[in-house]
Amino acid sequence: MRAWLNFLSVMAAAGCLGVACTGNIGPVLDLVGGNAGSGGTDGGVGSGGGVPPTTADATITTSTTTGSADCGGLPDDDADGDGFSELQGDCDDCNARVNPNAIDPPTVTGDGGAAAGPVDDDCNGIPDDYAPEMCDDGLPLDDDDxxxxxxxxxxxxxxxxxxxxxxxxxxxxxxxxxxxxxxxxxxxxxxxxxxxxxxxxxxxxxxxxxxxxxxxxxxxxxxxxxxxxxxxxxxxxxxxxxxxxxxxxxxxxxxxxxxxxxxxxxxxxxxxxxxxxxxxxxxxxxxxxxxxxxxxxxxxxxxxxxxxxxxxxxxxxxxxxxxxxxxxxxxxxxxxxxxxxxxxxxxxxxxxxxxxxxxxxxxxxxxxxxxxxxxxxxxxxxxxxxxxxxxxxxxxxxxxxxxxxxxxxxxxxxxxxxxxxxxxxxxxx
Structure with a gap:
């Protein structure tokens, strides 16, 4: 909810609240934290960051163990030192493991097991969405790229x-x-x-x-x-x-x-x-x-x-x-x-x-x-x-x-x- 309020505040500052600003939503989303899946031409499920969508379940959690996602300060502060502020899409600025440059567990562990979940460590509003992508179907055998x-x-x-x-x-x-x-x-x-x-x-x-x-x-x-x-x-x-x-x-x-x-x-x-x-x-x-x-x-x-x-x-x-x-x-x-x-x-x-x-x-x-x-x-x-x-x-x-x-x-x-x-x-x- 806090990330959504931050989103609204940024849109208001941009003079973009209401139906008249529909065409500007993309740039404002990029300012707040990037579109889900942004960060490369081959990004996909779990591959990028971004603010949670407005329909996100309010019970989605992160893997934080430090308490509230609000650690004080201003929305453009990077309280946990992970390189991302709340305005840049950090949905838990108390935990350096949680930001748009993270991935969501569960994923394969060193002993072949899986990590606990569900969590939304990449701040895209979708918990446990990281999985290796299927991006090699149809590639030519002799491709030299x-x-x-x-x-x-x-x-x-x-x-x-x-x-x-x-x-x-x-x-x-x-x-x-x-x-x-x-x-x-x-x-x-x-x-x-x-x-x-x-x-x-x-x-x-x-x-x-x-x-x-x-x-x-x-x-x-x-x-x-x-x-x-x-x-x-x-x-x-x-x-x-x-x-x-x-x-x-x-x-x-x-x-x-x-x-x-x-x-x-x-x-x-x-x-x-x-x-x-x-x-x-x-x-x-x-x-x-x-x-x-x-x-x-x-x-x-x-x-x-x-x-x-x-x-x-x-x-x-x-x-x-x-x-x-x-x-x-x-x-x-x-x-x-x-x-x-x-x-x-x-x-x-x-x-x-x-x-x-x-x-x-x-x-x-x-x-x-x-x-x-x-x-x-x-x-x-x-x-x-x-x-x-x-x-x-x-x-x-x-x-x-x-x-x-x-x-x-x-x-x-x-x-x-x-x-x-x-x-x-x-x-x-």
């Missing part, structure tokens, strides 16, 4: 500037962050290394939305797709330097020194974090033609680099197993595989249980090779922080035996205490 690649992982909302969460920028890069290779043929080869797929074969489907993002040191295509080349070795004929803090040496591989990246493809996305978020998660799935040639200089890698780095890590790489192995054939999550004889498989002294067989590789070109099935990685962030994540795949030292990484289902986490961890999140056998 990096913002559409962000949509494929459910990063739908574009930020309109400071004070508005969402995607700030997106660009294709090499795994070291440098620009893609130049020249028509090399550029075409580079862009074959990413795809917005409706699935990866018939047995691997998206974990969110209608598409998933595939990045490959070969072609990010299924066998029936135009542009597909066998992952036994598509030579794209370019190289890059190592990503930051690479090479990483696999455990139990002796003095192995991983070789320099060949045929890399990567994407780098900068995102402004909602004001009440403390972490995020996403799903990954990895397939490699390196099986069963483990512990060699030529094993491929799939990377996920976060900047700023999480405070509990020595670098920004957030995709690793319980033994701190980066994602390669030497990672302990490899369980989509097969070998002669019964499980467990012994590959150069390393044990692989291969419980899941190879059905998840059907139709991908990686049949009878190896992969991980779906995993879920989470990491902490600070509210209102600007973060950059770079996902990428590369061959190591040669242009043979390619690997593909899948990314999907970005989720914001509102509970505190999120840790960097990758866990199994596989479909039932």
């Amino acid at each position: 990096p913002y559409n690649a962000a949509k494929a992982v459910e990063l739908c909302k574009r930020s309109s500037g400071p004070g508005d969460w969402g995607v700030v920028s997106a660009k294709w890069v090499m795994v070291d962050g440098s620009p893609p290779p130049q020249g028509d043929e090399l550029r075409e080869n580079f862009h074959l290394g990413h795809g917005l797929l409706p699935g990866f074969g018939p047995n691997v489907t998206p974990r969110g939305g209608a598409r998933l993002l595939a990045l490959s040191s070969g072609t990010a295509r299924q066998q029936q797709d135009e542009g597909y080349e066998s992952p036994s070795g598509f030579d794209k004929r370019y190289e890059s330097d190592f990503p930051e803090d690479f090479p990483k040496h696999p455990r139990d591989c002796g003095d192995l020194v991983p070789a320099k990246p060949s045929d890399p493809t990567a994407i780098e996305i900068t995102i402004r974090v909602p004001s009440n978020v403390h972490g995020f998660s996403f799903h990954v799935n990895y397939a490699t033609f390196d099986w069963p040639y483990v512990c060699t200089d030529f094993n491929d890698y799939f990377i996920a680099l976060l900047s700023p780095r999480p405070p509990d890590l020595i670098d920004g790489h957030i995709l690793f197993d319980g033994q701190s192995n980066a994602m390669s054939i030497n990672n302990t999550f490899i369980d989509v595989c097969t070998c002669e004889g019964d499980s467990p498989c012994n590959a150069d002294g390393s044990r692989y249980d291969c419980h899941r067989g190879t059905l998840e590789l059907l139709g991908t070109g990686f049949e009878n090779r190896a992969g991980t099935s779906w995993l879920r990685t989470s990491a902490p962030v600070e509210p209102n922080q600007e973060i950059t994540i770079r996902w990428g795949a590369y061959d190591a030292g040669d242009h043979l035996l390619d690997s593909t990484g899948l990314i999907d289902n970005w989720q914001w986490l509102t509970e505190e205490g999120v840790r960097v961890v990758t866990v199994e999140d596989r479909p039932a056998l």
Whole structure:
């Protein structure tokens, strides 16, 4: 009710009360707090702020624990220091977690649960309306717009500037962050290394939305797709330097020194974090033609680099197993595989249980090779922080035996205490 009274006071100050001011309501709404869903061309349900509509239920609450939403002062004061005054749409100026740059719980938590509700932390008058959007239906498989690649992982909302969460920028890069290779043929080869797929074969489907993002040191295509080349070795004929803090040496591989990246493809996305978020998660799935040639200089890698780095890590790489192995054939999550004889498989002294067989590789070109099935990685962030994540795949030292990484289902986490961890999140056998 207080927000509505503030709205009326602003309209009165603008000389705009009554039916004669109908055409001016939009600008006044923007002054008060923005239209619901504002803040980017791709905003939708739960994606923006705004004052509650006049028909809003007066019993809607926020997640405040500090008492009344009126902390004194003037409507244009920012009493809780969250960057928004009541005139800018803050419906609870006593609580810095509540403002138009927040999202509504419930949302997925670090342990896969859900936060409590209902609440209206984004001040748009609709409680519990945040959910990852469906914004990737119908995107072309070979779309080369990096913002559409962000949509494929459910990063739908574009930020309109400071004070508005969402995607700030997106660009294709090499795994070291440098620009893609130049020249028509090399550029075409580079862009074959990413795809917005409706699935990866018939047995691997998206974990969110209608598409998933595939990045490959070969072609990010299924066998029936135009542009597909066998992952036994598509030579794209370019190289890059190592990503930051690479090479990483696999455990139990002796003095192995991983070789320099060949045929890399990567994407780098900068995102402004909602004001009440403390972490995020996403799903990954990895397939490699390196099986069963483990512990060699030529094993491929799939990377996920976060900047700023999480405070509990020595670098920004957030995709690793319980033994701190980066994602390669030497990672302990490899369980989509097969070998002669019964499980467990012994590959150069390393044990692989291969419980899941190879059905998840059907139709991908990686049949009878190896992969991980779906995993879920989470990491902490600070509210209102600007973060950059770079996902990428590369061959190591040669242009043979390619690997593909899948990314999907970005989720914001509102509970505190999120840790960097990758866990199994596989479909039932």
